[in-house]
Amino acid sequence: MPVSLKNEAAIAGIGQTAYTKHSGVSELALTCEAVSNCIDDAGIDPAEIDGLVTYTLDSSDEVEVARSVGLGDLTMYAKINYGGGAAVGLIQQAAMAVATGAAKNVVVYRGMNGRSGQRMGRGVSGDIISSDLIHWSWYMAYGMLTPVSWVTLIANKYMHEYGATSEDLAVVAMTQRQHALNNPAAAGYGKPMTLDDYMNSRLISEPLRLFDCCQETDGACALLITSTERARELKQKPAVIRAVTQASTQGQEQMTSFYRDDLLSLPEMELAARRVYEMSGLGPDDIDAACLYDAFTPEVIMQLESFGFCGRGEAKDFIKDGNLTLGGRLPNNTHGGLLSEAYIHGVNNIAEGVRLIRGQSCNQPQGVEHVLISSGVGVPTGAMILGSS
Amino acid sequence: MTKPSRIKPPLGHDNGWWWQQAAAGKLVIQRCSACQALRHPPRPMCGECRSMAWDFIESSGRGTVNSYTVLHHPQFPGYDYPLTIILVDLEEGTRLTSQLVDCDREDVSFGMAVEMFIQEDEDGFKIPVFRPAVKELN
Structure with a gap:
């Protein structure tokens, strides 16, 4: 009989480091601190941790983390591909392990010196020895070396077709900055952003500006996934996984799916949406808050359509009505998100989703029953719905 | 140097x-x-x-601009900025990324007709790039 992941597992612990521009320590040290904080947050014995999941891009191998933190014997460890597209994929892997008994208590983590070490925004270069060099040979030779340059070819097309403007992108950037003003952990803490600030930020990849781009951060974030039953015995209110999925669709490339007929939507995110709504039995009307992946502002706008919060081309109007703010229809990235809190490849957005379920957000809306969280946009991705038990 | x-x-x-x-x-x-x-x-x-x-x-090298972006930052050695990147729909039906040259920023538009030529860099490297299509006479 097929196992459904609905309500089988819960996120029972969250841990993070300070988010800075220069940690001065190794990525392994950051990861150990976040994992340790996560274990303490949950109130579980480190020896009970028997599974670990991280990103293929992460430099801290599972066994090094296990040895450093003093975890137990491991029966499941895995790495998930595609940068921020991995984010909720880690949770899916952990939930599958918990539901099948492959592991009982799984910690997932991402630790990176993303500002003082290797910066995503500085681009790629040199040889990439993998099957996707087929694509890189074009993007590198022509000077498309940064994530923003790949994302903007799709975003600019969308904006042109539906009449979305820089002022619309600014709504996303400014709303999340407003949220970050209440979050002492956030890069945007104490730094308000006006429309003038936004419009005066430097052009990066037209029409995107600096403030359309996420932070680059040194830091780590970790989460504990265990059975819903066990989570109820631990310290925190469980954030129950109602549904979780990965999603990649036909014509998918890592970040450059330019060759599909329709470039005005996010087919892989639409697949993720169908899957999580079907698995959970919920729909857009049931979602009270969201942490939509936000490496770049247009991604938030396009996802509102993927997840059915509005129709195609209508997202620019949806956000103008203040719907992403705390008093709006869908408070989004209430911690500031990747744009204004930190760029921990989306794991910090999942942590905020958990806080929203617990009632612990620095910007806690009333009556949050269900939170929608997504992985990286324009990449092989995924989505998850968390619910209160 | x-x-x-x-x-x-x-x-x-x-x-x-x-x-x-x-x-x-x-x-x-x-x-x-x-x-x-x-x-x-x-x-x-x-x-x-x-x-x-x-x-x-x-390919005939003829196509239209499906989408584009103009890159300003960061700037990498070996490329001229602002750098206009285009996604071209070739008339044969496939699509490719390339660079648009010989075109002022304000003249770049969605759907514009472009034509390919082989650019030879100073180091002798040859790469297909595009410029605005020359309007046919008559």
Whole structure:
């Protein structure tokens, strides 16, 4: 009989480091601190941790983390591909392990010196020895070396077709900055952003500006996934996984799916949406808050359509009505998100989703029953719905 | 001191041949030998019929701009900024990324007609780029 992941597992612990521009320590040290904080947050014995999941891009191998933190014997460890597209994929892997008994208590983590070490925004270069060099040979030779340059070819097309403007992108950037003003952990803490600030930020990849781009951060974030039953015995209110999925669709490339007929939507995110709504039995009307992946502002706008919060081309109007703010229809990235809190490849957005379920957000809306969280946009991705038990 | 040059494409079994054709002055498109489907970027197997036999056709080099972006920052050695990147719909039906040259920023638009030419960099590297299509007389 097929196992459904609905309500089988819960996120029972969250841990993070300070988010800075220069940690001065190794990525392994950051990861150990976040994992340790996560274990303490949950109130579980480190020896009970028997599974670990991280990103293929992460430099801290599972066994090094296990040895450093003093975890137990491991029966499941895995790495998930595609940068921020991995984010909720880690949770899916952990939930599958918990539901099948492959592991009982799984910690997932991402630790990176993303500002003082290797910066995503500085681009790629040199040889990439993998099957996707087929694509890189074009993007590198022509000077498309940064994530923003790949994302903007799709975003600019969308904006042109539906009449979305820089002022619309600014709504996303400014709303999340407003949220970050209440979050002492956030890069945007104490730094308000006006429309003038936004419009005066430097052009990066037209029409995107600096403030359309996420932070680059040194830091780590970790989460504990265990059975819903066990989570109820631990310290925190469980954030129950109602549904979780990965999603990649036909014509998918890592970040450059330019060759599909329709470039005005996010087919892989639409697949993720169908899957999580079907698995959970919920729909857009049931979602009270969201942490939509936000490496770049247009991604938030396009996802509102993927997840059915509005129709195609209508997202620019949806956000103008203040719907992403705390008093709006869908408070989004209430911690500031990747744009204004930190760029921990989306794991910090999942942590905020958990806080929203617990009632612990620095910007806690009333009556949050269900939170929608997504992985990286324009990449092989995924989505998850968390619910209160 | 020589001027820095663009990053050279990594060349493997599945893509190196395309750049060899470019070096010979041609913009080419991979074609399945079994079902004749065109594909770009190249792949070792046809996603339509799973044949691994392929050849290629030479493109006319004529197309339209499906989308574009103008890059300002960060700036890498070997490229001229602002750098206009385009996604071109070739008249043969495939799409590719390239660079638009000989065109002022304000003249770049969605749907504009463009034509390919082979640009030779100072270091002798040859790469297909596009410029606004010359309007045909008469």
